[in-house]
Amino acid sequence: MYKAIITVRLKPSVLDPQGSAVKGSLHSLGYSAVQDVRVGKTMEVWLEATDSQEAEAQVDAMCRKLLANPVIEDYEFHLEKGA
């Protein structure tokens, strides 16, 4: 069993209205030191695979096909064994 920890973020050039809203809320709460906020997703995927190469290939394909939108998002992941 492998556990993949995947992070999906908007590309730096893409506007992030959710991040802007969070930044506005933090300012309203008095955290005026906050300069910028960007919001993304993290996913933990547990999967069976015979070895880490197979697990990595599967997770990369899942990211490209479903978990991230490659037009506007970047993704990265790392694997943990036996988690």
Next chain:
Amino acid sequence: MYKAIITVRLKPSVLDPQGSAVKGSLHSLGYSAVQDVRVGKTMEVWLEATDSQEAEAQVDAMCRKLLANPVIEDYEFHLEKGA
């Protein structure tokens, strides 16, 4: 300037319907090796602070007050300087 990278996840005991939906979609796409999926949020917050202790205290307070719901979510973060 410090950059805080914050991860907010549902507590393990809390049901994750979004994760279940993603798992179902992955199975539909043929990824039957997937055993479980949990979905969380990641946030990058850039803030001004005089030192890392102050930055850490500010980010921890932001997490408790706004960014995470401590009833159902756990959070963790780390700081990068000058990012």
